[in-house]
Amino acid sequence: MNSTRPSADAAAAPRPDHARAHAYWRANLRLVAVLLAIWFAVSFGAGILFVEPLNAFRLGGFPLGFWFGQQGAIFVFVILVFVYAAAMRHLDRRYGVDDTTGDR
Amino acid sequence: MDAQTLTYLFVAASFALYIGIAVWSRAGSTGDFYVAGGGVHPIANGMATAADWMSAASFISMAGIIAFMGYDGSVYLMGWTGGYVLLAMLLAPYLRKFGEFTVPDFIGTRYYSNTARVVAVVSLIVISFTYVAGQMRGVGIVFSHFLGVPIDWGVAIGMLVVFFYAVLGGMKGITYTQVAQYCVLIFAYLVPAVFISLLVTGHAVPQLGLGASVTDGSGLAVLEKLDRTLVDLGFAPYTSGTRASVDVFAITMALMLGTAGLPHVIVRFFTVPKVSDARRSAGWALLFIALLYTTAPAVGAFARLNFIDTVHDKPYAGVADWFRTWENVGLVGWRDKNGDGRIQYAPGAPFAGKPEFAGDARGVDGQRMLLNRSSDGANEVYLDRDIMVLANPEIARLPPWVIALVAAGSLAAALSTAAGLLLVISASVSHDLLKKTFARGLSDRQELLAARIAAASAIAVAGYLGVNPPGFVAEVVAFAFGLAAASLFPAILLGIFSLRMNREGAVTGMITGLAFTFGYIAWFKFYAPHLNGPEAWWFGISPEGIGALGALLNLTVALTVSRLTAPPPTGVVALVEDIRVPAGVSTPHMH
Numbered sequence: 001m002n003s004t005r006p007s008a009d010a011a012a013a014p015r016p017d018h019a020r021a022h023a024y025w026r027a028n029l030r031l032v033a034v035l036l037a038i039w040f041a042v043s044f045g046a047g048i049l050f051v052e053p054l055n056a057f058r059l060g061g062f063p064l065g066f067w068f069g070q071q072g073a074i075f076v077f078v079i080l081v082f083v084y085a086a087a088m089r090h091l092d093r094r095y096g097v098d099d100t101t102g103d104r
Numbered sequence: 105m106d107a108q109t110l111t112y113l114f115v116a117a118s119f120a121l122y123i124g125i126a127v128w129s130r131a132g133s134t135g136d137f138y139v140a141g142g143g144v145h146p147i148a149n150g151m152a153t154a155a156d157w158m159s160a161a162s163f164i165s166m167a168g169i170i171a172f173m174g175y176d177g178s179v180y181l182m183g184w185t186g187g188y189v190l191l192a193m194l195l196a197p198y199l200r201k202f203g204e205f206t207v208p209d210f211i212g213t214r215y216y217s218n219t220a221r222v223v224a225v226v227s228l229i230v231i232s233f234t235y236v237a238g239q240m241r242g243v244g245i246v247f248s249h250f251l252g253v254p255i256d257w258g259v260a261i262g263m264l265v266v267f268f269y270a271v272l273g274g275m276k277g278i279t280y281t282q283v284a285q286y287c288v289l290i291f292a293y294l295v296p297a298v299f300i301s302l303l304v305t306g307h308a309v310p311q312l313g314l315g316a317s318v319t320d321g322s323g324l325a326v327l328e329k330l331d332r333t334l335v336d337l338g339f340a341p342y343t344s345g346t347r348a349s350v351d352v353f354a355i356t357m358a359l360m361l362g363t364a365g366l367p368h369v370i371v372r373f374f375t376v377p378k379v380s381d382a383r384r385s386a387g388w389a390l391l392f393i394a395l396l397y398t399t400a401p402a403v404g405a406f407a408r409l410n411f412i413d414t415v416h417d418k419p420y421a422g423v424a425d426w427f428r429t430w431e432n433v434g435l436v437g438w439r440d441k442n443g444d445g446r447i448q449y450a451p452g453a454p455f456a457g458k459p460e461f462a463g464d465a466r467g468v469d470g471q472r473m474l475l476n477r478s479s480d481g482a483n484e485v486y487l488d489r490d491i492m493v494l495a496n497p498e499i500a501r502l503p504p505w506v507i508a509l510v511a512a513g514s515l516a517a518a519l520s521t522a523a524g525l526l527l528v529i530s531a532s533v534s535h536d537l538l539k540k541t542f543a544r545g546l547s548d549r550q551e552l553l554a555a556r557i558a559a560a561s562a563i564a565v566a567g568y569l570g571v572n573p574p575g576f577v578a579e580v581v582a583f584a585f586g587l588a589a590a591s592l593f594p595a596i597l598l599g600i601f602s603l604r605m606n607r608e609g610a611v612t613g614m615i616t617g618l619a620f621t622f623g624y625i626a627w628f629k630f631y632a633p634h635l636n637g638p639e640a641w642w643f644g645i646s647p648e649g650i651g652a653l654g655a656l657l658n659l660t661v662a663l664t665v666s667r668l669t670a671p672p673p674t675g676v677v678a679l680v681e682d683i684r685v686p687a688g689v690s691t692p693h694m695h
Contacts, residue, residue: 021681021684021685024684024685025684025685028684032193032194035189035193036189036190036193039186039189039190043182043186043356044353044356044357047178047182047356048178048349048352048353048356049349049353051175051345052344055343055344059315060315060316060325061314061315061316061317061325061326061327061328062314062315062325062327063327063343066175066178066327066343066344067315069175069178069181069182070170070175070177070178070181070314070398070401071311071314071398071401073181073182073185073186074181074182074185074394074397074398075394075398077185077186077188077189077390077394078387078390078391078394080189081188081189081192081193081383081386081387081390082384082387082391084192084193084383084387085192085380085383085384085386085387088197088380088383089380089383092380092686092687096687097685097686097687098380098686098687099378099379099380099686099687099688
């Protein structure tokens with residue numbers, strides 16, 4: 001799965017070297033920054049700061065801003081956390097810091 | 105069978121289930137007692153977290169709060185779910201990798217300081233006791249409403265059940281009882297919600313029903329009808345807010361940061377096997393929570409509409425049965441101010457305070473007579489917000505077993521949260537104060553015994569607070585979230601994301617955040633409550649939202665002080681670099 005890491009070492013779960021850990025951390029921060037920007041936009045943005053202008057639009061029987069405040073933001077939160085878990089798993093594997101090859 | 109007998113049956117069966125689970129999963133070591141041996145499946149942990157998190161207030165009161173606040177109620181919906189996004193991405197995976205038992209443990213080790221550890225323990229205990237007192241009271245209230253048992257006896261029964269499974273089973277017992285409690289509470293919440301949604305809109309899914317049209321033939325959407333009805337009666341429209349944006353922003357932020365910093369929630373992520381499990385588990389937890397949190401606003405809106413339709417301008421003599429049932433319990437009250445025999449509903453309180461009835465005396469229409477002094481407004485109805493959930497089965501004319509289910513569900517919600525809180529209190533006393541600070545020589549067996557004694561004592565204190573609730577309990581819920589947001593959340597966040605953060609920065613930051621938030625809330629809630637209003641608030645932020653500012657202050661002070669003092673030792677930097685990568689995680693250290 002990862003060419004930078006010899007498969008023979010997988011069972012021993014070696015400490016990743018410093019540069020790789022550093023690159024992994026930066027990729028992690030970028031991912032979290034993007035996801036938290038969405039988190040902020042749907043709740044504080046659509047649900048609070050821009051709620052009045054958005055209420056001019058309708059989603060079914062909901063004024064749009066009200067919908068974000070009472071339902072929409074929560075749905076997006078759930079999706080964000082699952083996307084985060086999946087994307088991090090991908091990053092873990094790409095940088096060879098996966099926890100599944102360690103213990104158990 | 106009548107509702108009372110069924111309720112006894114359901115409650116007894118659910119208690120037997122919880123105790124059975126506790127006996128089956130009792131703790132054998134401190135690892136079992138504190139973090140369930142670190143072997144809980146992520147989905148099971150998600151359910152346990154959801155039950156841990158959703159308290160008596162979420163179950164009984166939230167829909168009612170939203171029903172009366174309308175759009176402004178969004179602060180709770182977004183605040184109490186959005187915190188999980190922060191928890192999942194900023195704290196949980198790293199704390200799991202750290203692999204210790206408690207939140208103060210992380211703070212004490214990361215900041216190589218017993219001062220930091222003790223400050224964290226103090227915050228944790230204040231936060232958790234504030235919260236747990238309300239839960240025990242909730243158990244008592246449910247018993248008295250549904251079973252006619254005196255509140256104090258209800259509290260005592262609740263204490264006994266929690267004692268049994270928390271002291272015996274520790275985290276392991278609590279985890280698996282919480283899984284069962286989640287199933288009970290979510291089923292109990294959804295069944296009446298589905299029926300009331302069918303009744304009002306014809307949709308079986310309440311989340312969709314809230315956006316659908318009402319079935320009365322008017323063709324109006326639920327929210328449109330609610331807006332019009334309320335405006336006709338002189339209320340503000342349901343879908344627009346009355347609070348200032350800046351305050352809504354601050355309250356939502358304080359609740360989010362506070363949720364992410366609540367120790368009894370964080371510690372649940374110490375119980376899964378791996379870092380990747382902690383991330384996934386947070387997703388499941390939020391999904392299970394969202395199921396209730398997206399149902400609540402629908403229940404609130406339907407119940408408010410249904411209430412106005414069935415009660416407003418109707419003669420008392422012909423009013424629905426549930427109105428009289430709950431009048432007997434004291435959650436509803438009516439004074440016929442204009443003497444027309446009809447119930448008028450309008451803005452404002454009908455009279456001063458909660459209803460005080462003149463014994464069993466009845467008025468000309470058969471209503472209970474009230475002693476309270478009348479207010480000036482046209483409103484004649486007193487309505488406790490909890491009625492929106494508690495009376496739902498009767499309003500929707502559901503069979504008695506649904507009422508029994510709601511009783512069992514409210515108890516599950518209160519007990520699961522109480523147990524989770526009591527466990528973090530006992531763990532921070534036995535592990536952080538004794539084992540790591542004042543009695544380092546403890547063996548594992550002695551520490552386990554100390555943890556059990558601490559749990560038992562915490563239950564006794566919680567029970568005492570449940571029986572003799574300090575008058576300010578309702579006033580201090582803001583404390584729990586504000587303090588968690590202003591003290592624990594920033595300290596943990598910086599401990600993971602800043603390699604340069606040191607002991608001096610963290611301790612001064614936490615103390616500044618705590619003192620500021622505590623001072624602000626205490627000033628407006630206790631010292632000068634007459635000033636508690638937007639004119640006197642700083643930046644227009646209410647005491648409920650001040651935790652957001654406290655957190656910002658904590659971050660600023662911590663970052664500044666850490667740059668002016670010595671960097672952390674190399675061992676600590678290595679520890680932080682280690683918790684940033686998932687590989688090499690192990691089960692928690694067995695001391």
